[in-house]
Every structure is written in structure tokens, then in C-alpha cells.
Amino acid sequence: MKNLIAGVLAGILVACISAAPASAQQATGKARKAAPKAAAKDAASPSSDLGVEEIVDRTNYAAYYQGADGRAKVHMTITDSQGRKREREFTILRWDAPDPNSTIPKKDQYYTGEQKFYVYFQRPADVNKMVFTVWKYLDRDDDRWLYLPGLDLVKRIAASDKRTSFVGSHFYYEDVSGRHITEDTHELIKTTDQYYVLKNTPKNPDAVEFAYFEMWIYKKNFVVVKTDYYDKQGRKYRTYQAQKVEMIDGYPTVTKSTMTDDKMGGKTEMSYASVKYNMGLPEDVFTERYLRRPPFKYLR
């Protein structure tokens, strides 16, 4: 009798040892779909301990805050619902407000949130040499200025609406300058081998035209590969897709992307060239002086 019990126990032990890896994988695989937050800890990826908020932070950083400053020459092709095309060309400079309490070297530091942008327009002809400057804040409306060279006029622009078209394209101001992460609640709804899928729901649904949006985020470097916007009826009406990513100055940079209007038809294709980071851009480039005198040293 004692031998029998010992034998059964030994058998159970052996079975457990041999079956454990297989069943654990099965269990984890199923659990990943059912309870992604728990499984994220076990997921076989370099960022194994990530909660939703950290994924959101890193994605936001990768999209809008890489490097202490940056420049890109942007070309946009806007195709309307009838297939007619328009082109936009401008150069954009970005500067991140440094965190005075940070000990991380400036070019590597985690972002603080406030930024300044300088946009020098080249095409089409009617906006040639116009300059647009934005001071982005987290706690209030942005300050925006538009310089009209034909009139030598520094016009201050009222800026409460960030979800209007940027230069007539399908990208909004908010897409270009960044949506504050505190404006939405975030949920990690799915994790696949290569992506995190986040669902973002606005805290103030009346302030926006979408009901929620989903982002497919590449796990290795937190680049947003696709964003689907859903309207209040639950239909997908707008899609962002990254088409090409290049490593520039050590940062993964989306150099080709498209924003498509699924409801009305039409899309804008945006491509970046001459991308540069950490140029040592001085903060005063974003003052009135440089509205009148474009800093070609940094623009070219």
C-alpha cells in the first residue's frame, strides 16, 4: 500500500514536470486574450512589465518627443473625394521644453510635455514664406501666430479648436502637435506578437467628433503603425497608417504616412525628408524675430 501511494505520487510528479511547459504555454496563450494585463508580465517581449499607462507614455514619446528638438521637411499630397490633388510643402521645427528637475542628459530625457513649433510654408504659392508658430501648453490653449509677409503682419490666431484641418489636409492640428494623453482613458485591449492595441476613449466626449480610437503600436519601439477612429455610431470613419519607418539619428521615425477619410473618401499622404534631431535649436527661434527672418540655418 505504501509503495502504491509512493508510486502514484511519483507518477504525478513526473507528469507534472513533463507536461508543465506545454500546458503553461496553452494557459498563457488563452490568458493573453482574456486577461492581457496579467499576461503582459509574461509576454515574451523586451518590455515585459508594462502597464497601459507606460505603453501610452512611451508611444506618446515616440510619436512627438524624440530628441530635444527636431526638423523635418514635409510634403503632403491631398486627394479629395473626387480624386483631385493638391500639394503642400513646409518645413517644421520642433523644440521640447526641458524639465528643469531632470538629471537625464537633455537629448535623452523623458519629455515634459510643453513644446514649440515653427512651420515655414513653401507650397502652394499663396502661402509661400508664411510662417506659423505654436507654443504648446498642457494646461491651456496653445498660443499661435501666423506671419503674413506681404503685409508684414504678425497675426495672433485664436486656437481653441485643435481638431480642424491643418493646411487643408486630412491631418488635424492635433495630429501634428499631439493630443494630450490626459484627455482620454486608455485600455490595452489586445496584445499580439508584434503589437499592443490600445483603445482610447475621450473623457469629454462632447469636445470631439469620435467615440473612441484604437491604436496598433509596434511593441519593439512604440511606433504607432495604425490608428482607427470610430464615430458615435461605432463605424470606422478615419484611419491613420504609417507606411515607412526609418532609423534617423538613432530614433525610429515615420517618414511616410497616410490619413484616410473612410466616410467621404479622400486622403492625405505625408512624407518627411531631411529629418534631423538634436540640432541644438535655440528657444528664441520661436519668437517674433524669426517670424520675420526665417532661420535658414536650421530650415535647410
Next chain:
Amino acid sequence: MKQVCIAITAGFLATLLLVGVWAPAAAAGEEPPPPEGLGSAEPDLPVGLAAEPQMPEGLSGEEPGTRQTSAETSVQAMTLTGFWEARGGLRLRDDRYEKEDSVGETRLQLETEKVIDQLTFKLTSDFLYDWTLDRSNIDLETGHGWIDLREASVAFTPFDFMDIKVGRQILTWGTGDLLFLNDLFPKDWQAFFIGRDVEYLKAPSDAIKTSLYFEPADVDIVYVPKFDSDRFIRGERLSYYNGMAGSLAGRNAIVSTDRPNDVFKDDEWALRVSKNVNGRELALYGYSGFWKSPAGMDPASGRATFPRLRAYGASGRTHVGHGIGNLEIAYYDSLDDRSGTNPFVDNSQLRFLAGYEQDLKSIARDLTVGAQWYLEWMQDYDDYRNVLPAGAKPSDEYRQVCTVRVTKLLANQNLNLSFFAFYSPDDQDAYLRPNVSYKFNDHWTGEVGGNIFIASDNRTFFGQFAHDTNVYVGLRCGF
């Protein structure tokens, strides 16, 4: 021994069975069916993300991906841009002193910019064929003739903290929207009222502008060696109220002036000290020169004059609530009539402006609304009244002007609907500027608009132009 083996095997199998039964049961309880809409297929990886990204240590030489795809032109290359446009307009009311065409012209603007060493040369010139005017001899000062030189300047930065721009240039400062307090740079009222592009409201100055940038504040100093007056209404295109004649006049009585003309003697100085404190733009202004539009008369010759003027002012502009608010004040010190007792020179004035603009996103997209309240307060009013000639209608001591601007963009921002109105409750007159413009494509823009003057008395500032109400059409091709 056999018993032990059987026992071990039994245990092994039992465990496997248990695990096999347990796992599927657990999965069935936890995995929800995918919700509607989440079934969208996984996106294809964009080019460049397929492989593990390379992060080279000790970067040397060019990284892949930073190679310029577009041909970068040399910094020294000359750029040539501009537009061609045709514009025509009609008067809506008969005016016996003026032609029926309020505007009729075709214009080619060429702009070129070149950087040589540290100097930036800029040249903008309009070549104009105006079929409504009889004469076409060139006068670069007034913009008459077939060439209107808008800019001919050279700019350089001698020191880090200093920019200089010399030559013909357009200059603007101040916070008003089509109302001017501390902007004492020349304006072309004629172009403004007949329906030329609003760019032509600002006439060029021949000046030296020095800008100094210091930590406490920025300083702009403009020196104009020879007085640049406004391109004011003289009667050849728009009829106006002629005080001497006591009636409306036009081409029958073109204003002739005694304009201060001596280089270096009849000069102007303009100064601005400005600072941006966290988005609050503050400025102080000073000006020494002459009234920009005729503000006096030489009783002997009957010619209009530009009396001497000094002006001081201040302005502030910042975000207010969800919009932009601005305040501006200016004191015009009429040096040739400080007491107000000279009936042939305008009195000193205090000007005040309060404005607000906001985009109304709760009502519609791309809808911006602005409003301003403006006041001109004549100083020494009692003295003015005492010396006023008998029979002349007195101006009010206070002249208020309210303005409203509404702008709406439609059709992917290609259609621009704009309306601007001036209304003076004291003068009981108004000036309306409706405009619709449409960008057909990246080169062609068309616009239709009007300049509508409403008057109750033909002697007031806007009222005098009541017969000049017109509509215009323009077509522009930019390149």
C-alpha cells in the same frame, strides 16, 4: 517492482488527464468572443519595421535612411515666385465725378530673394496695366504707373542681437484689425476701398529698420529719411467730401497737397519697445513725423497739408478665455496746433481700441468671429468749436467705430467666406466688406467681393464714399 511501475504510470496518466480537462475548461471561461469591429486585420508592418532595428554604437558616417531624397538647392540660389492677376470692378451707384469702373487692371507680381554672404536681397515688383486710368507715367512714391515697387531691400545681422533691413519694405505693427493706432506706416486707402487685395492696404516705406533683441525687451527703430504719406483718397478714383467746396467731389477736384519733401529734413522716426511675457505681448510705441493723410490746409493756396505729428502709445495682446483679446491706446500730439485754436490743422487726438477674437467651434468648424470697439477723442474740443468757420458742420468730440469680422472656411478650407464691417454709431455710417474666395487648385484662386458704404450724412468718414459702393471680381494665378 511491477506494482510500482503500474502506480507511476497510473499517476502520470491521471495527471495528464486532469491537466487536459482543466485547461480547455479554463479557456472557455476566460476568452470572450471578439467584439464587433475589433475583427479588423492586423496591419501590415510598414517598410523598415520588419527587421529588428539596428542601433549602431559610435555612429560615424551617414546612417541609412538619412540620405536626402529631394534635391536640396544651394542656399545661394535665387528664388522667383509671384502671381498674375486680373481684377475688375463696377460702381453700383452713379457717380457723376467718377468712371463706372471702380477697378480694372491686370497685374503681375514678381518676387525674388537672394542670399549673398550674410546679406539677404529681396525684390518685389508689380507690373500693372490699369485700363481705368488715363495717365500711366510712373511715380514710385504714390504707386502710379505701370510699375509698383513693393519691396527692394537688403537685410543683414551685424551682431547676434541686431537685425537691420534697409530699403523699400512693408512695415506693420500694432494690434488692430484694419484699425490703426500706433501703426503710422503708410496705407493705401484707395486700393483698400476699390477692392484690391488687402495686401495693398499697406503701402511700402523707404526706410531703415533696426531691430535690437535684448533680454529685458526688444527694440525696433525705423528711420524714414523722406516722409512717406498714405496713398489717400484724392478724388481720381473715389469721390470724397471736399470741405472747401462743401460738397462731394471727385475727378473735378483732385486733392492737391503740399507734401513735406526734403530728404533728412522732413523725416520720420518710429519706435517700438516690445516684450512677450509667457504669451502676453506688450509694447510701447513712439512716432515723430507728420500726419499720414492730409490733416490740414494752407489757407493761402488752398492745398491740403500734412502737419507735424508726434504720437505715443501702448498695446497688449494675450489669450483671454478661449480667444485672443487686445487693448491699444495712442495719443496723437498735433504739434502745429497744440492748443486747438488753429482751424486749419487737425487737433490732437486720443485713440483707444479694445478687441476680441475667438473661433466658435461649438457652432461650426473653421468659424472665427472677432469684434472691436474703437474710439477717437478729439482734444481741445471747445477751442475747435470756437474757431470753426460759420456754416461748417462740426465733427463730434467722440467718434466711436465698432467692427465685426466673421470668417468661415468650407470645402477642405478651399472656400473662404469673409465679412468685415465698420459701423460708427456717432457718424451713423458704415462700411461693409463681404468677400468670397475659392482656391480652384494649387495655382488658381478666384474671388468676388464688395465695398459697400452706407451713409446718413455725406460728410462723415465712411459716409462720404457712399457713391463709391462697388463690387469686384478677381482671378489670380500663383507660381
